[in-house]
Amino acid sequence: MKKTFLSLLVGCMFVQTSWAQFRLQAGKPISVTCDTNDTPVVQTALNLFKRDYEAVFSAAVQESPSKGTVVVASLQNQILSDTDISALEGKKQAFLMKVLSNGNLLIVGSDGHGMAYGLMELSRMIGVSPWEWWADATPKKRAFFELPAGYSDIQSPSVEYRGIFINDEDWGLMQWSSLTYEPWYKPGRIGPKTNERIFELMLRLRANYYWPAMHECTQPFFLTPGNREAAEKYGIYIGGSHCEPMASSTAVEWGKRGKGDYDYVNNSNEVLRFWENRVKEVANQEILYTVGMRGVHDGQMNGTKTVEEQKNVLKHVLNDQRGLLQKYVNKDITAVPQVFIPYKEVLNVYNAGLQVPEDICLMWCDDNYGYIRHFPTEEESARKGGNGIYYHVSYWGRPHDYLWLGTFSPALLHQQMKLAYDRGIQKMWILNVGDIKPAEYQTELFMDMAWNMEKVAQEGVDAHLENFLKREFGEKEGRMLLPVMKEHYRLAYIRKPEFMGNTREEEYHTNAYRIVKDLPWSRQYINQRLADYQRVSDEAEALFRQIPDDRKDTYFQLVKYPVQSSAEMNKKMLYAQFARHGEMSWQKSDMAYDSIVSLTRIYNTGIHNHGKWHRMMDHQPRRLPVFEPVDRSSVQEPILEERAPLYKWNAMECSEGSPVSCEGLGYEEKAASIEKDTKLAFNFQDCATDSVELEIALLPNHPLTDGGTLRVAISLDGNEPQIVEYQTQGRSEEWKENVLRNQAIRKVLLPVKKKKQHRLVVKALDEGIVLDQIKLYSYK
Structure with missing residues (x-):
């Protein structure tokens, strides 16, 4: 099959400037000529771009049978005779975008897919979200769009x-x-x-x-x-x-x-x-x-x-x-x-x-x-x-x-x-x-x-998320939303809302695994988690009031519903945990359930989209026990009390070593990978005990080689290192606990020398080690 290149030439009618920048302007149509269109995706993308252009600039994209300001051409077309497109040779789905000396915009695709992606890139650049339809992200009108003279960009996929x-x-x-x-x-x-x-x-x-x-x-x-x-x-x-x-x-x-x-x-x-x-x-x-x-x-x-x-x-x-x-x-x-x-x-x-x-x-x-x-x-x-x-x-x-x-x-x-x-x-x-x-x-x-x-x-992932939020809601709103969404994801990383019932599905047919149970958290942590969720819920609500009406459905779907439903699920389950222990009534738990139902109804009926997503959102998929109002029960055992550590560190808080930051990862977003045969050291002092219990929490990933291991060596004050191994096999009980809490936890007892300065060393013995947190406790 003969290799062809497709190109798109975009220009604007009557709006060229003397310095040959590329400019699109509200109310000004552009025209399209397509002399090679043997790939349906090209015409599909062109039709989408027409829709996008009209939505943004209130003007039409016109197809011209001969000479137009938008030209789709094969490699042999004379329009490409003075353009270097060698960078596209041998690439699949690639495109070149370039502002020409006459102020037109040239987009050359290495194939039909490349051409289509080039067109969709132009749609993105003029402000059309990929979620234009799927999240009701209606494109905003704009007066103009410009690219500087000489602008050039080449893109091709990392993954085919x-x-x-x-x-x-x-x-x-x-x-x-x-x-x-x-x-x-x-x-x-x-x-x-x-x-x-x-x-x-x-x-x-x-x-x-x-x-x-x-x-x-x-x-x-x-x-x-x-x-x-x-x-x-x-x-x-x-x-x-x-x-x-x-x-x-x-x-x-x-x-x-x-x-x-x-x-x-x-x-x-x-x-x-x-x-x-x-x-x-x-x-x-x-x-x-x-x-x-x-x-x-x-x-x-x-x-x-x-x-x-x-x-x-x-x-x-x-x-x-x-x-x-x-x-x-x-x-x-x-x-x-x-x-x-x-x-x-x-x-x-x-x-x-x-x-x-x-x-x-x-x-x-x-x-x-x-x-x-x-x-x-x-x-x-x-x-x-x-x-x-x-x-x-x-x-x-x-x-x-x-x-x-x-x-x-x-x-x-x-x-x-x-x-x-x-x-x-x-x-x-x-x-x-x-x-x-x-x-x-x-x-x-x-x-x-x-x-x-x-x-x-x-x-980086934080900047990517911020850019997503800015695109959908505006510069100021995006900046304000970033900490809200980061905290939303951080809290769910510790425990997803779906996991808050402490139930299991592997024995779904038995009553034991259908009964909602206490989570192994202290009263102090539960109260802190409730406060954290209340804060992000309140912040999401306050920002919702600032969002323009034409973005309220988008905001509800992408921010308000997931953030506030997560908060209400935590309230439902954690207030129920207090109620089981006789420390409060069941009313707050029931109210949280009602809030989830109400939020879901709004999602399905819409704010301004007239019920477009009716039946899309179900707050109780598979009708699992975690999604129901919590059954009344009581337990005699007290709620756990906080066991305060002597010292606590996140991986990035080490005193010595070269941790590789895993941006945003971990219980406090400070996890780090440790390269094989390298060490991290954590210094501390004033330890009035002759031994400590160390709790090390690592990412519950799998070895990078089949049959491999995940091991760290832990030593305190130069004593003989203790080897900790934490990989899991199949669907073991340990693996299940690990993925529900996103940590693999090991505990070791370490002797403490009588000295003022202490040095704890963690050494990676295998590839793939990612350390989240370390806690030191008095040993009794």
Whole structure:
């Protein structure tokens, strides 16, 4: 296929200046000429830009059949004869934006996607938020927009395939889509009208890879008329999750198209026919094929009992699937994008020696709570197919769901994805976003990192969040909101609102794990946490009054609802904890529940958007006990009293050493990584005891190598170091506790020498050590 470049030339009618700056002005139309348009996504982006331009400048973008002030041209067009576009050679999805000497703006795309992203970049620059529709962020009118003479910018993606997974949609997106936005005859469909809106958001976020919703409650993507065409229109690669090989949403489609059991040991002919029929159907569409096999939904494959049996079956599965792709898609199998996802038990099969053809991308996974389980070895990094990541900011499962409020820590997301990128995971990134709302900010941070890792790394996660808030609400408001949102995320990092009932889901069928219980916190900490939440709730409310009416719905969705609902959930559960101990009535807990219900009703009915999001927000997904009014009960044991430490340090408060700051991460946002074989020292004095108990809290991440360890050596006053090891295996009880509190905690007893000055040393013995806090207690 001949390589082509597309370009866009933008100029403004009657507003050129003598110094050849680029200027757009309210009320002044611009025109477009497009002589090469063989990629639908280009026309789609152009139509979006027309809408954006009219919204901002109250003027039209006109298409001209010959000479226009906006020109889309191929590489051979004479318009490019004097422009150096060599920087785009060999790059995918890249664009060049340059102000020419005549005051026009040139945008050259290395391909159709690059051209579309260039257009969407111009929309961003004139003030259109990617969340223009999805968060009611109506573009503000402006009098003009200028770029200086000689302006030039080149952008290309850090990660080739960047996308989202709509998942656990039962209580949000599916209900809203099939009953509100494009009503169907019953709940159960996410149709083309909804998917077009999703794809529009993805195009604005420069995402190109989509895993459609696949729960049994939702009609499959490829069985819904119009969905395929919507994907083609927006240039979206359709993929599938770890249990949806060969573009088949197995959980529902097997019951509709399959025969017998979904079992490659005893029913391989029917399973292969099931896959073959789909591949024949979609062979001419942009598909990113998931290969391999699990069970019908999120479970182990049928017909096998041991890891070795699974490995042998997967060898045949991969061979047969690739045969179908060669037969129907491309004889050169290496030209067909494919991904193998070692998720849950499949990782054990891979580690047992499963050989995956090297042109297939290996997509690694986090542990569902944000901690990546595997990083590529040297051999895996060198694979032709590259490496990918499947990451969660929303999850249904053990030990507890977090599907409601989108409180996943941006700092943790940033730290883990930067680490993934630096260790060679650069081919495919997919983010489990649940229903999209209310994980808007995490979705944008993830996509911005996938698009330009260096830029986000340089500005830092706090600056990125501040820029997001300023764009949506204004310079002053954004600055004022930053500490509010940082505190909101910090408090949820310590304990997510969904985890406040101290309940578990692994034994959901038993009464023991359905009973809301005390959290292991002291009275002092509970009161402090309640005060902290009251403060951020009050600040969010005060700012809400200052927000213009045309931004109130946006503010409610992105700030007020998640911040205040988190605060009310904490009130509900912590006031109930006091009530169980007879220290107050149940009234405050009940009032907090009522507040959550009221806030949710406002979200769904809207402030000025006339119920646009009706049925999108559900304050009790899966109807788990934590979301209900708290049942009356009483306990005899007293509430814990504070055990005051002699000394406490955050990692960044060390006296000696070179900690690497993990911006915004940790209980007090001062966690730091410690490079292997390096030390941090903490000096103190006046210790009137002969021994102390040290409590060290570390990030509960996983070793950077399979089978590796996470160890630190701790010594006090030059005594023999004690080795602390804290990695976890599988879904152990310790791992569950770690991810619920975002800390791995170890305690050691240390002798104290009789001297005035003391020196505590923590040395990293492995890669990947991230220290959060250290506390020293008197030992009794």
